[in-house]
Amino acid sequence: MKLFEFLVSPAECARRRGPEDRIVTSSRVRLARNLKDLPFPVWAKKPDRLRAMERIRPAVESLPVMKDAYSESIDRLSSLEKQILVERHLISREQAAKGPGSGLVLSRDETISVMINEEDHLRMQALLPGLQLKETWRIMDQFDTRLEEKLPFAFDRKLGYLTACPTNLGTGIRVSAMLHLPGLVLNENMGQIIQSVNKLGLAVRGLYGEGTEAFGNIFQISNQRTLGEDENRIVQRLEKVIGQVIEHEENARATLLERKPKVVLNHIGRAYGILSNAHSISSKETMNLLSLLRLGMDLGLFPGIERVLVDELFLLTQPGHLQLQSTDNLSAEDRDLRRADMLRERLAGVKRPLDRPREGGPA
Amino acid sequence: MKLFEFLVSPAECARRRGPEDRIVTSSRVRLARNLKDLPFPVWAKKPDRLRAMERIRPAVESLPVMKDAYSESIDRLSSLEKQILVERHLISREQAAKGPGSGLVLSRDETISVMINEEDHLRMQALLPGLQLKETWRIMDQFDTRLEEKLPFAFDRKLGYLTACPTNLGTGIRVSAMLHLPGLVLNENMGQIIQSVNKLGLAVRGLYGEGTEAFGNIFQISNQRTLGEDENRIVQRLEKVIGQVIEHEENARATLLERKPKVVLNHIGRAYGILSNAHSISSKETMNLLSLLRLGMDLGLFPGIERVLVDELFLLTQPGHLQLQSTDNLSAEDRDLRRADMLRERLAGVKRPLDRPREGGPA
Numbered sequence: 001m002k003l004f005e006f007l008v009s010p011a012e013c014a015r016r017r018g019p020e021d022r023i024v025t026s027s028r029v030r031l032a033r034n035l036k037d038l039p040f041p042v043w044a045k046k047p048d049r050l051r052a053m054e055r056i057r058p059a060v061e062s063l064p065v066m067k068d069a070y071s072e073s074i075d076r077l078s079s080l081e082k083q084i085l086v087e088r089h090l091i092s093r094e095q096a097a098k099g100p101g102s103g104l105v106l107s108r109d110e111t112i113s114v115m116i117n118e119e120d121h122l123r124m125q126a127l128l129p130g131l132q133l134k135e136t137w138r139i140m141d142q143f144d145t146r147l148e149e150k151l152p153f154a155f156d157r158k159l160g161y162l163t164a165c166p167t168n169l170g171t172g173i174r175v176s177a178m179l180h181l182p183g184l185v186l187n188e189n190m191g192q193i194i195q196s197v198n199k200l201g202l203a204v205r206g207l208y209g210e211g212t213e214a215f216g217n218i219f220q221i222s223n224q225r226t227l228g229e230d231e232n233r234i235v236q237r238l239e240k241v242i243g244q245v246i247e248h249e250e251n252a253r254a255t256l257l258e259r260k261p262k263v264v265l266n267h268i269g270r271a272y273g274i275l276s277n278a279h280s281i282s283s284k285e286t287m288n289l290l291s292l293l294r295l296g297m298d299l300g301l302f303p304g305i306e307r308v309l310v311d312e313l314f315l316l317t318q319p320g321h322l323q324l325q326s327t328d329n330l331s332a333e334d335r336d337l338r339r340a341d342m343l344r345e346r347l348a349g350v351k352r353p354l355d356r357p358r359e360g361g362p363a
Numbered sequence: 364m365k366l367f368e369f370l371v372s373p374a375e376c377a378r379r380r381g382p383e384d385r386i387v388t389s390s391r392v393r394l395a396r397n398l399k400d401l402p403f404p405v406w407a408k409k410p411d412r413l414r415a416m417e418r419i420r421p422a423v424e425s426l427p428v429m430k431d432a433y434s435e436s437i438d439r440l441s442s443l444e445k446q447i448l449v450e451r452h453l454i455s456r457e458q459a460a461k462g463p464g465s466g467l468v469l470s471r472d473e474t475i476s477v478m479i480n481e482e483d484h485l486r487m488q489a490l491l492p493g494l495q496l497k498e499t500w501r502i503m504d505q506f507d508t509r510l511e512e513k514l515p516f517a518f519d520r521k522l523g524y525l526t527a528c529p530t531n532l533g534t535g536i537r538v539s540a541m542l543h544l545p546g547l548v549l550n551e552n553m554g555q556i557i558q559s560v561n562k563l564g565l566a567v568r569g570l571y572g573e574g575t576e577a578f579g580n581i582f583q584i585s586n587q588r589t590l591g592e593d594e595n596r597i598v599q600r601l602e603k604v605i606g607q608v609i610e611h612e613e614n615a616r617a618t619l620l621e622r623k624p625k626v627v628l629n630h631i632g633r634a635y636g637i638l639s640n641a642h643s644i645s646s647k648e649t650m651n652l653l654s655l656l657r658l659g660m661d662l663g664l665f666p667g668i669e670r671v672l673v674d675e676l677f678l679l680t681q682p683g684h685l686q687l688q689s690t691d692n693l694s695a696e697d698r699d700l701r702r703a704d705m706l707r708e709r710l711a712g713v714k715r716p717l718d719r720p721r722e723g724g725p726a
Contacts, residue, residue, distance in 0.1 A: 262700055266642035269707075273636030277715060279629035337625055344632075344718075352640060355707075 003081045006070045007088070008110050010321060014311035018130015022298055023246050025178040025218065025311075027133045028089070029140040029235075030125035032163045032172035033147075036154035040164040041102075041117040049101030049117050056116050059150040060105045065112060065143065074102040083320030089127065091115055112143060119164045120172075122147075131242060133175055137235045160227065167224075171231050175238050176222035179245060182295040183252030185217045186267065193248060200241055201225055216287030216314065221245065257299070257357055268296035268353055276347040280336045286317045286343065301353040313346060366444045369433040370451070371473050373684060377674035381493015385661055386609050388541040388581065388674075390496045391452070392503040392598075393488035395526045395535035396510075399517040403527040404465075404480040412464030415484050422513040423468045423477050423487075428506065430471065437465040446683030452490065454478055475506060482527045483535075485510075494605060496538055500598045523590065531589050538601050539585035542608060545658040546615030548580045549630065556611060563604055564588055579650030579677065584608065620662070620720055631659035631716055639710040643699045649680045649706065664716040676709060 018027070034040055038052050053073070061071055074082070074095060082096035091104055095118045103116040115123040124147075126140040154162040160170035168174075184190045194204045203224050206214040221242055223234045256264050271292035274281070281289075294310045296302055315321055317339050323330050326338065381390070397403055401415050416436070424434055437445070437458060445459035454467055458481045466479040478486040487510075489503040517525040523533035531537075547553045557567045566587050569577040584605055586597045619627050634655035637644070644652075657673045659665055678684055680702050686693050689701065 262642050266703070269640035269642050270637050273638075273640030274633050275636075277632035277636030279625050279632050340629070 003070060003077065004324060010312050010315040013315055014308045016129040018128060018132055020246060021130035023180055023249050024131035024242065025180055026127055026129055027131055027136045028125055028127045028176045029136045030123060030174045031140060031144055032120040032168040033122040034120050034154040034162060036152045041121060042119065042164050046101060052121050053101050053103055053116055056122060056151065057103055057105060059147060060114050063143065063146050066105060066107055068108045070106040072104055073100065074098045074104065075100045080320055080323055084324060087315065087318040087320050092118060094118060111139065131177060133177065133235050133239050137175065137231065168226050170227035173226055173231050173234060174222050175235050176220050177242050179219050179221060180217060180291065180294060181219055181249050182217040182291050183249045183256060186264065187252040187256055189252055193245060197221060197241060202238065202241055215284055216291040268292050268301060272353055275343050276350065277344065278340045281340045281343065282336055283317065283319055286339060287314065290314055296353050299357050301357065302350060305350050313343065316342065366433060366440065367687060373675050373678040376678055377671045379492040381491060381495055383609060384493035386543055386612050387494040387605065388543055389490055389492055390494055390499045391488055391490045391539045392499045393486060393537045394503060394507055395483040395531045396485040397517040397525060398484050399515045404484060405482065405527050409464060412480050416464050416466055416479055419479050419485060419514065420466055420468065422510060426506065426509050428470055428475060429468060432471060433469040435467055436463065437461050437467065438463045443683055443686055447687060450678065450681040450683050455481060457481060474502065494540060496540065496598045496602050500538065500594065533590035534594050536589055536594050536597060537585050538598050539583050540605050542582050542584060543580060543654065543657060544582055544612050545580040545654050546612045546619060549627065550615040550619055552615055556608060560584060560604060565601065565604055578647055579654040631655050631664060635716055638706050639713065640707065641703045644703045644706065645699055646680065646682055649702060650677065653677055659716050662720050664720060665713060668713050676706065679705065
């Protein structure tokens, strides 16, 4: 089965709902694990990498949640397929660049994905919509327990799970959530929030994780420490901080509407005007403007229009997803044209935003 | 009578048509003259300035074309009135800053205006819509002849008319036209055009003349030399060069549409999107975007919409004209909000531009 036929449609992705999804778009837990009797992927020669792959892949596939999973060696994926997977946050950019001996096993509903021979032998993640870190952790914890019955993980009584990079040593866990924070960005409070969150030992990153820009006002908040702290405690701590950031974002929006309503309306109006009338637009500009459109929907400025429209466009306008809809091989310039065509078409039925937020608050 | 009641409405201004007005918005001829027996305004003490004013004003008012003219001393005009006059190109910014002893006489239809005690005792201009330099010169020439029957102008047999600045010596004439050149700007050919025009001894300037920026892709082309060349010859030469610039602009538009239609559509679409959805917009951005909207109308992208709509907005969105429509004293920030409100309202009935230029060319 081709990857494209396997993947959930962007529309379906966008329709998935979760708690607090007005601000938190997704929750993720990933675990780093390694086989105890083979060298870590970074140092392993090709035969050892293949050997690891041969042992891990069937073990992962055999778990009940992986029934009818998509399972493939990375080198057998086209660059377009890999890009689509990156855009859906199902593999890392690093994994996409790997050769033979690296692989992916992806559950039918895209909730669980396992990268084989990325930085560690196993990078397994669970991904759920909205803010549900506990549930995401529960799924991943169970998955990890089942898998450990089948594979001997490198584990040290004192240090915990051994990993290629010491920053993952111990629990090997990274818990994260994606937050849409246009209010804090418009209010110019985001720098301060990042500082405060950092002081609590948590990291704030861009849309595609470490070292990436926060396009579309979307930020990833995750734990930094993996050593000396229990997984449940990490999840709890993160949930608490994210709860506070949500509150700050809600406050920022309320403050903006109260003190600078015209600034908000100006940003949203211009975003709408450009998105529905441009004939060429980059991915970056699109994300930043869609973010403002999403804010407008949250504020009730587009009555009758569902946020799912914007969430679907967030995915459909990414370079890989755009290429997927075309039979020609698109250059960056072509994509900018197609992206604009798609946006004009999809937004044709969306009327101009209201001139003021609706009485009684957002829809 | 208040100036505001005297002035032709912006709508009426915008409805005025002239030859080639798709590209040439107006033609202007101004003459610099001085009384032979009084010191030039720059050196004159106040009594001499007042004496000049007392002699010039009734002489100008007595000419038949000045029947029911608006005539006022500059110091009796409010700063808003002066700004309105500058925005209509009826007085210079310099004249607006003058004190007692400087004045303005303006014909009923705003075609002829005479500034008294600006840089010279008399700066008289005729202003017509579209490209009609010969007719504008004919009007000004006749006016000058009539006035010379009543006032003794400083004239030297060898040098011609004497002026405060040697750059005006001789004929004292400045012939100019305002050209809307978005095609040459988009095509990045404007620099080359300016060079070529300069080589022919003509000047290219911005919207408000010397030292001003070319907002809204509007450029003023005028003669530099006033000495040693007959007025008719200057008018002819300018008309020829402007004819060539018009041709270049038409070619630029055709080339853009043929080679980069998406670039043109993108600029026009975005301009339309922003103008009809912004809640705050500066005068400069407005002019630049209205210029693109005007180009879109020229290209037939807005069927059923008349260019007069844009031409009126060009005037109505200027700071002074905006203030005129309000009873409050507007700050720059207030004006940006009012300007955006007006644009959204006026453009509410304008549908999104067509996705391609109409078959058979522009309307």
